Amino acid sequence: MKRVIKISLIFLAIIIVLPFVTGLFYSSSNTIPDNYIGEKAEINGRMIRYYQTGNGEDILLIHGSMGSVEDWETLYPMLKSRYRVTAIDRPGFGFSDIKNNDYTIDGNANIVREIIKKLDLKNVIIVGHSRGGAIALRMAIDYDENIKGYLLLAPIGYVFDDPNAGFFTTKMISIPIYGEGILVFLDPIIGEAMVEKNLARYMKGDEAHFPGNFIPFRKELWNKAISMATRARQSDSYNEEIVKYSGKYGGIKHSVSIIAGENDKKQILLQNNRMAKEIPNSKYVKLKSVNHYIQYARPNEVVKALDELSKNY
Numbered sequence: 647m648k649r650v651i652k653i654s655l656i657f658l659a660i661i662i663v664l665p666f667v668t669g670l671f672y673s674s675s676n677t678i679p680d681n682y683i684g685e686k687a688e689i690n691g692r693m694i695r696y697y698q699t700g701n702g703e704d705i706l707l708i709h710g711s712m713g714s715v716e717d718w719e720t721l722y723p724m725l726k727s728r729y730r731v732t733a734i735d736r737p738g739f740g741f742s743d744i745k746n747n748d749y750t751i752d753g754n755a756n757i758v759r760e761i762i763k764k765l766d767l768k769n770v771i772i773v774g775h776s777r778g779g780a781i782a783l784r785m786a787i788d789y790d791e792n793i794k795g796y797l798l799l800a801p802i803g804y805v806f807d808d809p810n811a812g813f814f815t816t817k818m819i820s821i822p823i824y825g826e827g828i829l830v831f832l833d834p835i836i837g838e839a840m841v842e843k844n845l846a847r848y849m850k851g852d853e854a855h856f857p858g859n860f861i862p863f864r865k866e867l868w869n870k871a872i873s874m875a876t877r878a879r880q881s882d883s884y885n886e887e888i889v890k891y892s893g894k895y896g897g898i899k900h901s902v903s904i905i906a907g908e909n910d911k912k913q914i915l916l917q918n919n920r921m922a923k924e925i926p927n928s929k930y931v932k933l934k935s936v937n938h939y940i941q942y943a944r945p946n947e948v949v950k951a952l953d954e955l956s957k958n959y
Contacts, residue, residue, distance in 0.1 A: 665824055665827030666823060666827055667827070669826040669827030669828075672826045672830060672872075674872040676741045676742065678741045683697045683716070684696055684715050684735075684741070685697075688764075689761060692743035692745045694757060695715065695735040695740055695741040695742045696715070696732055698730065698732045699731050700725060700727065700729050700731050701730055702727075702728045702730055703730065703771070703794075704768055704769060704770045705725065705730070705732065705770065705952060706732045706761070706771070707721075707731065707773045707775075707778075708736065708754075708758060708775070708781050708782060709733070709734075709775055709778050710775045710777045711739075711877055712739055712873055712877055713735075713739060713776075714739060714741075714868075715734065715740060716740075716863070717733075717939075717941070718731075718733050720941055720945045721949070729956075734757075734758070736757070736778070737749065737753065738872055738873060739868075739876060740867065740873075744876055749876050749880045749883070750883055751887050751891070755785050762792065770792060771793075771794050771952060771955050771956065772786075772793060772797070773796075773799065774796070775801075775939075775941065776800055776801065776802055779798040779800070779801020779802055780803050780884070780888060782796050783798070783895065784891055786902065787891055787895070787898060789899050794901070795900050795903070796901070796903070797955060798904045799905050799941060800906055800910055800914055800938050801904065801921065802914060802917060803892060804917050805885045806884060808884075816878045817882065819874065819878035819879075820875070820878045825875040825879075826871045829871035829875055830871050838865040838869050841868050842861055845860070845864060848910075848937055848938035848939060849937060849939060850937055851909050852909075855942045855943045895921065895925050896925070896926065898926065899926075902925050902927075903928065903929045903954070903955060904925075904928055904929070905933065905947060906940075907937050907940055907944075908932050908934050910938045915932075918930070929951075929954075933947060
């Protein structure tokens with residue numbers, strides 16, 4: 647019996663202490679490799695990756711969860727002749743650093759505001775995809791005369807039932823230091839499969855519109871301890887935080903356009919329907935036979951919406 651207890655204690659120590667020690671010494675490499683686009687800007691002590699192209703009116707793109715500046719690759723060539731397009735890696739994703747509570751909606755919104763100042767963007771149209779839509783909505787609540795309008799693509803903006811949420815997949819991984827330590831060991835085993843499964847769900851029906859390397863590229867870029875931990879932490883804090891803001895959409899004064907795909911998850915469509923009713927004078931377009939990644943499945947509709955926001959200001 648004593649032997650069993652001893653072995654159990656040793657095992658317990660290993661699964662608790664080893665990940666913590668590993669996480670304590672974990673350091674993410676956020677240097678942008680030569681074969682990736684973009685550069686870094688220092689924002690209050692953290693380096694944020696951004697990519698900028700084109701000339702003209704300013705557009706700023708906020709990806710979902712997970713994501714990176716590459717998520718807008720279909721739009722860059724379509725917009726750069728008329729707009730100056732800026733995209734960022736949100737804190738903890740792609741090649742951006744993360745500090746303190748950057749993973750929260752407020753934390754992300756603050757980073758976006760600072761990027762706008764740092765890069766001297768003027769009369770900006772903000773585009774938010776999926777959870778990036780929640781960040782855009784948070785910004786829209788606080789009126790900013792330097793922002794021209796908002797385009798929300800399949801946005802999430804209310805309490806959300808995350809299919810990936812669970813005690814282990816969010817709660818444990820959300821623990822500072824310990825979460826990164828766990829993921830150092832688990833990502834090589836299960837990380838890529840999780841990324842592929844989630845992407846396949848949101849691409850279903852629209853696969854022909856994506857580049858051939860879409861999933862392999864993202865399995866390589868997303869399957870990092872810091873990115874997985876950031877995803878878990880934002881998911882764990884999201885519902886409590888969004889409740890504070892979702893009741894304020896009726897006070898939004900900016901022009902807002904919403905585009906949803908009719909093949910998207912039911913709860914996202916229900917949220918988009920509700921959002922369109924609650925945001926004053928918003929324009930709402932539902933696209934037939936389209937899933938979650940609207941910028942890939944219907945990039946022309948995105949460009950059209952941006953042009954309308956620009957002209958109607």
